[in-house]
Amino acid sequence: MTTPLALVARGLSRDFRGFRAVDAVDLEVAAGTVHALVGPNGAGKTTLFNLLTGFLAPTSGRIELAGRDVTGLPPEAVARLGVARSFQITSLFGQLTSGEHVELALQAAQGGGWRFWRSDKLLHRHRPRARELLAMVGLGELEQSKADSLSYGRKRALELALALALDPQVLLLDEPTAGMGMEDVERTIELIGRVREGRTVVMVEHNMSVVGALADRVTVLQAGRVLAEGSYEQVRADEAVITAYLGSGSHAAH
Numbered sequence: 619m620t621t622p623l624a625l626v627a628r629g630l631s632r633d634f635r636g637f638r639a640v641d642a643v644d645l646e647v648a649a650g651t652v653h654a655l656v657g658p659n660g661a662g663k664t665t666l667f668n669l670l671t672g673f674l675a676p677t678s679g680r681i682e683l684a685g686r687d688v689t690g691l692p693p694e695a696v697a698r699l700g701v702a703r704s705f706q707i708t709s710l711f712g713q714l715t716s717g718e719h720v721e722l723a724l725q726a727a728q729g730g731g732w733r734f735w736r737s738d739k740l741l742h743r744h745r746p747r748a749r750e751l752l753a754m755v756g757l758g759e760l761e762q763s764k765a766d767s768l769s770y771g772r773k774r775a776l777e778l779a780l781a782l783a784l785d786p787q788v789l790l791l792d793e794p795t796a797g798m799g800m801e802d803v804e805r806t807i808e809l810i811g812r813v814r815e816g817r818t819v820v821m822v823e824h825n826m827s828v829v830g831a832l833a834d835r836v837t838v839l840q841a842g843r844v845l846a847e848g849s850y851e852q853v854r855a856d857e858a859v860i861t862a863y864l865g866s867g868s869h870a871a872h
């Protein structure tokens with residue numbers, strides 16, 4: 619029996635005024651796996667993420683979600699079909715508490731929108747689930763803390779809780795450990811290991827120890843194209859990958 623595919627790209631390309639940032643990418647992400655996208659700076663990882671989540675429309679090619687063609691759908695529609703992307707820190711509201719953030723995200727997930735003239739009663743319906751999600755990302759003790767007061771690593775954990783509020787089938791994480799110290803990186807590896815249960819995770823990640831610890835499969839991009847694909851062990855031993863990384867000089871594939 620073959621594993622069902624959660625997310626597929628076929629011949630996916632995106633041009634920016636004649637410059638091809640993503641070039642005929644084929645990608646198959648099996649359901650229930652953690653799939654990492656790696657590659658030197660400018661390889662097209664973020665553009666590919668934006669295509670997969672509907673934030674950018676492809677110039678050509680096709681995207682399928684659990685077998686359904688979602689090419690060209692806007693981000694809200696892609697999100698409704700079960701794809702969530704971890705929010706960026708810039709989308710946190712400093713004066714709201716962790717708990718309020720997650721309650722709002724749960725309300726938004728129910729189609730209530732991000733209302734700021736919020737009714738406390740309506741929001742508090744979501745409190746029990748919000749507490750579960752905060753506990754899951756290690757913020758159980760910080761429900762009452764304002765987002766501004768959280769450390770960088772904890773802000774990223776809160777973003778993850780906001781994405782999980784959508785209860786996504788497919789979770790896309792854009793550099794989940796970027797800018798983190800060792801301790802937060804360890805915590806994040808453990809956290810992703812927990813939240814992957816029952817879902818598919820696609821992550822862009824520069825830190826190879828994170829990729830090695832979590833990814834079932836790795837796609838290496840270079841100059842918009844797929845350079846290699848396989849297990850972490852396979853791609854790290856791949857000659858073309860080694861050359862690309864040494865050539866870029868910025869991220870060694872160790």
Ligand SMILES: Nc1ncnc2c1ncn2[C@@H]1O[C@H](COP(=O)(O)OP(=O)(O)OP(=O)(O)O)[C@@H](O)[C@H]1O
Pocket residue numbers: 634637638639657658659660661662663664665666
């Ligand atoms: N909106 C845009 N307009 C023009 N060029 C763009 C645009 N977005 C990305 N590019 C170009 O596309 C290429 C791929 O960029 P992208 O951000 O996808 O790479 P990346 O692999 O995510 O890099 P990094 O690791 O640095 O984040 C780069 O050369 C970039 O300059």
